[in-house]
Amino acid sequence: MAPLRHYVAAALVAFPGVIHAQTEGTYERLQREALGELHVEGDEFDSNYRVVGQGFFIKPGGVSIANLQTSVPKSGGAVKYILKVFTSYRGGWQYWERATVRGGKPLYLQVINREVSGCYSFGCSYIENFAILVPEAYLRRAGADFSLKLASRNGGSLVLTVPQERIGEVLATSDSVRTSLRRK
Numbered sequence: 001m002a003p004l005r006h007y008v009a010a011a012l013v014a015f016p017g018v019i020h021a022q023t024e025g026t027y028e029r030l031q032r033e034a035l036g037e038l039h040v041e042g043d044e045f046d047s048n049y050r051v052v053g054q055g056f057f058i059k060p061g062g063v064s065i066a067n068l069q070t071s072v073p074k075s076g077g078a079v080k081y082i083l084k085v086f087t088s089y090r091g092g093w094q095y096w097e098r099a100t101v102r103g104g105k106p107l108y109l110q111v112i113n114r115e116v117s118g119c120y121s122f123g124c125s126y127i128e129n130f131a132i133l134v135p136e137a138y139l140r141r142a143g144a145d146f147s148l149k150l151a152s153r154n155g156g157s158l159v160l161t162v163p164q165e166r167i168g169e170v171l172a173t174s175d176s177v178r179t180s181l182r183r184k
Helices: 021-035 136-142 164-183
Strands: 039-041 048-052 064-073 080-090 096-100 106-120 123-133 146-152 157-162
Touching (some): 048 164, 064 164, 080 157, 096 123
Antiparallel strands (some): 039 048, 048 064, 064 080, 080 123, 096 106, 146 157
16 A cells, blocks of 8 residues: 555645546645735726635644635725634534633534545545634634634534634735725
């Protein structure tokens, strides 16, 4: 059996000769979205600019990645801050479905997709991607890292910490986009 190459883009466990076309597309998309550099997206056909923060690993070893993103309306209005999470694991579905901050206040969590990335002699690998709506006030008052707790339907839990460096980059870039929109 070929050796395990590595965990890639926090979503896939790849074995030489076993990857199929759908998995390759998923890998490329996740790598671009989760591990990319801080950037702003949007053109004349979009109603919002999207600020996409640089990805960061949730766990040592890199089997889960997250990035902070914002949606800045061109017409003014409230900016939405979204934490996108890309997870990969083995051992059965987790069904991540809840996110809370300290004190138990729930945050809105929307599942983006769930899929089996492949099944092998040791079992199956699962992918779950989701987005968490984070109030701007939480990010601005944090002044340090921002933490929340994820809970799954099957009893799993994970504390996810957004590094202050990533928060600061996204807030500064979003503020810059808002300022430039006001000048127009």
